[in-house]
Amino acid sequence: MSLLNTAREGIPMEIVLRAWTHADADWYVSARDAEILRFTTERAALTVEELRRAMDELRGNEDAIGFAVADAATGALVANVAATRRDAVAEVSYWVAPAARRRGVASRALRELCDRVAEAWTVDEIRLFAHADNLGSQRAAERAGFHHLAGRDETREVAGEQWPVRWYARPAGALAALPADLRAVLAGPVVWETMTARFRPRPPRPELVGNVHMVPFVGANCVLIHTVESGWEMPGGTLDVGESVPDALHRELREEVGAEVVRHELFASWECLSSRETPYRSHLPHPRFATALGWADVRLVDAPSVGEGMETVTEIALLPVERAVERFIDHGRPEFAALYQLAALRRAAAASVLP
Incomplete structure (x- = not known):
């Protein structure tokens, strides 16, 4: 040795x-x-x-x-x-x-x-x-x-x-472990207003990332946020100028959840195509870009932030994954339901290789 x-x-x-x-x-x-x-x-x-x-x-x-x-x-x-x-x-x-x-x-x-x-x-x-x-x-x-x-x-x-x-x-593939209905959601394109996204089961190239979204976990429960603008959501948002993906995910979880990241894994991405004539912000890749997806173990240490340009978080819910999946499906967000289920599977797999 x-x-x-x-x-x-x-x-x-x-x-x-x-x-x-x-x-x-x-x-x-x-x-x-x-x-x-x-x-x-x-x-x-x-x-x-x-x-x-x-x-x-x-x-x-x-x-x-x-x-x-x-x-x-x-x-x-x-x-x-x-x-x-x-x-x-x-x-x-x-x-x-x-x-x-x-x-x-x-x-x-x-x-x-x-x-x-x-x-x-x-x-x-x-x-x-x-x-x-x-x-x-x-x-x-x-x-x-x-x-x-x-x-x-x-x-x-x-x-x-x-x-x-x-x-x-x-x-x-990771998708094979999902129920058939959730697997089907991630197998096809997902359309959000001016953007069409396709799921990819691996992290994106850093230079293509415009957004990062994370599934936070506190012990056995996962965290959902409810915002005035979008209803029940998966925490995350847009990278600031010159910001790295790890820095962005730490900032977004601190701002939207009041959370401190203990450990995390980026395991997937959305490959996105925007129909907008101009990028959402001038420093972001356009019209093709990626959203980094992952999970994070967190500690809740503060209240969500309030500021200009931020979504207004009205509620934070800590739920077992099964109930989070049900809530997202009930509110018409099956893509988030699939991602929360997938994040739980990835987190469990990561735990199995820790010493």
């Missing part, structure tokens, strides 16, 4: 997925240790040149995707994830470099990869198999929402050897 892993073992790592480049090939080849070679289909004799050719082939393959996984804070590479498609099923694979193990990287990367699969392909199920002795990989799969397909366990030939394997599966 490396000194880095010893020092930081158990501390969750925030990650990003990005495309592989030729410059990554040396790291990929050298990062694979004995455990990776034992429990994956990786060839020990793989060369940098072979890997670069494989990267080029991947870009032109409509039935395969692969990503480098990097530490969000440093940009350092930490893992590899990939998926292939056959008919209505995708199969995923992954490995984590030694220095990044036992920090929740595998399960986080798997969840993100499943979102990418759902966005790229129309598939019903995502599967993976793990060597029966690879207990760490099996636990990572379960934390990422996969369930064991006990009836499919088998001995199969892998890299010229007979492997006892355990099969796992999960529905395709």
